[in-house]
Amino acid sequence: MTNQTVGRPGLPADPRADVAEPSTSCPVEITLDALRGRWTTLIVRELLRHDHSFSELRQALPALSDKVLADRLAHLVRSQVVDRQREPGWPPRTRYTLTPHGRALGPVLQALWDWGSETPQPPARAATS
Amino acid sequence: MTNQTVGRPGLPADPRADVAEPSTSCPVEITLDALRGRWTTLIVRELLRHDHSFSELRQALPALSDKVLADRLAHLVRSQVVDRQREPGWPPRTRYTLTPHGRALGPVLQALWDWGSETPQPPARAATS
Numbered sequence: 001m002t003n004q005t006v007g008r009p010g011l012p013a014d015p016r017a018d019v020a021e022p023s024t025s026c027p028v029e030i031t032l033d034a035l036r037g038r039w040t041t042l043i044v045r046e047l048l049r050h051d052h053s054f055s056e057l058r059q060a061l062p063a064l065s066d067k068v069l070a071d072r073l074a075h076l077v078r079s080q081v082v083d084r085q086r087e088p089g090w091p092p093r094t095r096y097t098l099t100p101h102g103r104a105l106g107p108v109l110q111a112l113w114d115w116g117s118e119t120p121q122p123p124a125r126a127a128t129s
Numbered sequence: 130m131t132n133q134t135v136g137r138p139g140l141p142a143d144p145r146a147d148v149a150e151p152s153t154s155c156p157v158e159i160t161l162d163a164l165r166g167r168w169t170t171l172i173v174r175e176l177l178r179h180d181h182s183f184s185e186l187r188q189a190l191p192a193l194s195d196k197v198l199a200d201r202l203a204h205l206v207r208s209q210v211v212d213r214q215r216e217p218g219w220p221p222r223t224r225y226t227l228t229p230h231g232r233a234l235g236p237v238l239q240a241l242w243d244w245g246s247e248t249p250q251p252p253a254r255a256a257t258s
Contacts, residue, residue, distance in 0.1 A: 014246070017174070021192040022167050027245030028238060032164065034248075038151050041161070045146070063150040080248060104244060109157060111240035115233060116156030117143070119163075119209060 031108060034079035039064055040072050041109060044081065044098070048106055051097040081105060160237060163208035168193055169201050170238060173210065173227070177235055180226040210234060 016026055023029065035041055039061065046052055046060050057069060073096060076082035081102035087093040098105075145155055152158065164170055168190065175181055175189050186198060202225060205211035210231035216222040227234075 016246075017242075019171070020190055022171065027243070027248070028170050028241045030245035030248050031241040032161075032170070034245075035161065041157050042148070042151065061149055101244075101248065104247070108240045108244045111237045112160040113146075113156045115230075115237045116159035116163075117145075118233070119156070119159050119230065 034076070034081055034105075035108075037072055037075060039068060040076065041112075043069070043072050043076065044102070044105055044109065047082065047096060047098045047102070048109075051095050053093055053095055057096065076102070163205070163210055163234075164237075166201055166204060168197060169205065170241075172198070172201050172205065173231070173234055173238065176211065176225060176227045176231070177238075180224050182222055182224055186225065205231070 016023075019026055024033070035044075042061055042064075043057065046057060052060065054069070054073075057073075058064065058066065061069070073082060073084070077084055080099055083097050083099050083102075085095045085097060087095055145152070148155055153162070164173075171190055171193075172186065175186060181189065183198070183202075186202075187193065187195065190198070202211060202213070206213055209228055212226050212228050212231075214224045214226065216224055
């Protein structure tokens with residue numbers, strides 16, 4: 001765009017890093033979109049620990065409703081983070097695992113964690129959700 | 130919580146990593162909250178390049194309205210990412226710079242970028258915003 005964009009530290013040398021407005025093809029937006037929604041990062045955290053059935057996820061996150069869990073899992077499947085696997089046998093069981101790409105969210109969540117844990121507590125933080 | 134949480138790779142050994150429901154004091158949520166909102170990451174990108182006046186930010190991101198820019202800057206100031214500095218002299222000018230903590234978002238955005246840029250393009254990605 002301008003020569004101000006050349007050689008700056010910590011920003012990728014990729015034309016997508018120079019977009020002048022929000023774009024769904026921006027890699028940062030793709031990742032934030034995959035993580036969006038209440039509970040999403042907690043579900044990914046559970047699946048980073050080990051794979052789960054639907055009911056095991058409900059047990060690990062007891063305040064999460066079936067509807068929201070199903071919605072978040074469908075979003076994570078669409079975002080190529082989660083794989084849904086039917087297990088053979090009866091009763092029918094589905095296991096949820098992270099895809100290899102989903103597993104690569106580990107360091108991303110770590111980076112998000114590290115920055116947030118170093119955020120000084122403001123004098124009066126309004127509780128927002 | 131259970132011994133499944135001990136020694137897992139890539140997750141911090143911190144009691145906040147074991148919360149069973151969304152919490153505004155979770156470090157991951159603090160970071161995602163700082164980055165939330167359309168345009169927010171683009172404004173941080175501009176300020177990672179160099180500090181800006183309000184009108185320079187408007188020039189760098191021409192499709193962004195004054196109202197949304199003012200809103201996003203106020204949010205980033207509250208989130209301790211951006212510092213607002215009155216410059217002496219006339220006409221009054223305000224410069225926006227990243228705080229040291231805001232500057233530390235560089236590696237976080239890089240981690241978000243890296244994951245998103247490795248996300249395989251799905252067959253038909255619905256355009257959402």
